[in-house]
Amino acid sequence: MSQDIENELRRAMRAIDPPADFTARVMRNLPPRATVTAIAAARPAARPSLWTRLSAPVALAASLLVAIVLGQHMATQQAERQQLAGLEASRKLMQALRVTSQKLDLAYEAVQRPPPVAPPAEENRS
Amino acid sequence: MKWITCLATLLLAVPALGQNRGLPKGQITLPEFAQLADKASESVTVTLDPQLLGLACRFLDSSDPQQAEAQKLCTSLTGIYVRKYTFDTDYAYPKSDIDGVRKQLSGPGWSRLVEARSKKDQTDVDVYVLIDGGKARSLAIIASEPREFAIVNIVGSIDLEQLHALEGNFGVPELELETGKKPTAEKAPATKK
Numbered sequence: 671m672s673q674d675i676e677n678e679l680r681r682a683m684r685a686i687d688p689p690a691d692f693t694a695r696v697m698r699n700l701p702p703r704a705t706v707t708a709i710a711a712a713r714p715a716a717r718p719s720l721w722t723r724l725s726a727p728v729a730l731a732a733s734l735l736v737a738i739v740l741g742q743h744m745a746t747q748q749a750e751r752q753q754l755a756g757l758e759a760s761r762k763l764m765q766a767l768r769v770t771s772q773k774l775d776l777a778y779e780a781v782q783r784p785p786p787v788a789p790p791a792e793e794n795r796s
Numbered sequence: 797m798k799w800i801t802c803l804a805t806l807l808l809a810v811p812a813l814g815q816n817r818g819l820p821k822g823q824i825t826l827p828e829f830a831q832l833a834d835k836a837s838e839s840v841t842v843t844l845d846p847q848l849l850g851l852a853c854r855f856l857d858s859s860d861p862q863q864a865e866a867q868k869l870c871t872s873l874t875g876i877y878v879r880k881y882t883f884d885t886d887y888a889y890p891k892s893d894i895d896g897v898r899k900q901l902s903g904p905g906w907s908r909l910v911e912a913r914s915k916k917d918q919t920d921v922d923v924y925v926l927i928d929g930g931k932a933r934s935l936a937i938i939a940s941e942p943r944e945f946a947i948v949n950i951v952g953s954i955d956l957e958q959l960h961a962l963e964g965n966f967g968v969p970e971l972e973l974e975t976g977k978k979p980t981a982e983k984a985p986a987t988k989k
Contacts, residue, residue, distance in 0.1 A: 780913075
């Protein structure tokens with residue numbers, strides 16, 4: 671009885687050669703090999719220089735200052751130009767009114783002038 | 797070919813008509829007189845459109861009596877145009893240009909207030925007023941002397957009383973102008989020959 675069991679086990683446990691495509695199938699069913707990526711250790715960032723940190727605000731402030739100064743300068747120039755134009759226009763206006771009055775005077779004089787006296791022909795006859 | 801010529805003429809004529817229509821009522825078209833300016837010993841050219849006239853009014857000195865009177869007058873005006881040329885010789889200017897301006901004043905609405913002709917002084921002075929709605933809307937003066945001619949065009953609601961108020965300031969004489977009434981000068985012009 672025990673001999674039978676022993677033989678049965680031997681038969682079941684005997685070495686069997688794997689099929690020809692066994693290796694290929696195993697390899698095929700293996701999960702893809704995980705790629706090892708090297709993660710570079712994050713280096714601590716270098717502290718920016720004072721100039722780098724302040725350059726943007728300084729540039730902005732300078733631009734604003736230049737804009738204000740330029741704006742003021744242009745406004746002043748515009749006001750000066752307007753004043754000059756206004757004074758010139760008022761001078762022209764007075765000149766025009768003077769010419770108008772001169773010519774109206776001329777008309778007035780011509781209208782008021784007495785008509786030329788006719789020669790006293792009748793008196794000479796007598 | 798003919799229709800192209802006609803079209804070209806029409807295209808040239810339309811803007812020219814538009815220019816006349818574009819002028820405010822009462823404003824006359826003054827010639828350029830560019831050649832005369834070179835010949836003249838003295839010339840006065842004043843072109844004050846509504847914008848410039850407004851600017852001029854703002855810059856008048858109200859503490860000066862003359863300018864204060866002018867300020868009162870110019871607020872109701874919309875334009876002042878003056879051309880005055882003085883020459884060293886007699887009649888160095890073409891009368892045709894002046895006649896061209898005079899023709900514009902024969903249009904509707906214009907009345908000749910004064911027509912003064914002096915053979916002795918060889919002086920012609922015409923004063924025209926454009927009456928619209930019973931009010932003087934424009935004043936034009938054409939004065940020609942042997943060595944000088946002047947054209948004045950004052951556009952706007954002209955208060956003849958205010959113009960009269962300038963008497964003594966600019967020497968504007970009393971022309972016996974009646975405000976709000978159409979002058980009868982055209983019917984019986986104050987002609988002196």
